[in-house]
């Protein structure tokens with residue numbers, strides 16, 4: 001039947017990938033009994049295509065490509081509410097993070113704006129040891145081709161001392177740089 005839903009698509013590739021994601025997240029999807037407490041507490045679930053309980057269910061059923069293509073992993077704020085509420089000890093936040101990294105590695109970025117924001121934020125931390133709002137805005141707006149986005153807020157924020165023109169640099173920048181280097185050695189951005 002042409003429109004039949006394939007319920008068990010798990011081949012060797014999917015199984016290997018799911019095992020790797022579990023290993024990277026340090027958790028097991030099979031512990032989940034689908035109670036939904038994670039979704040009930042998730043502050044971002046209202047905006048997700050698959051709330052956290054359903055992301056776990058996709059993986060349990062072997063729908064790893066669907067999980068990798070979910071917008072949810074880009075909307076997740078890594079607040080860890082889900083992990084702290086889970087009665088089965090599933091670290092869903094870590095799993096969302098592992099799925100997000102894999103989606104990035106496979107260039108399956110369903111929300112390019114969130115990915116651009118992440119990159120601009122991390123660049124600021126890497127270069128200056130802390131976020132640099134003006135630089136972040138410039139990088140983000142350029143990457144997303146929204147060149148004048150929020151420009152009307154710049155001057156009022158500057159006049160109120162909420163926005164610096166030049167970046168502040170912290171003392172331990174070498175230590176921060178080393179963290180990024182170690183992350184890159186492990187395959188991070």
Ligand code: SF4
Nearest residue numbers: 032034035036038086
């Ligand atoms: S709270 Fe834990 S057991 Fe319940 S649905 Fe979420 S991951 Fe599964």
Ligand code: SF4
Nearest residue numbers: 042076077079080082
């Ligand atoms: S870590 Fe992500 S999925 Fe979990 S509660 Fe927070 S926003 Fe939701």
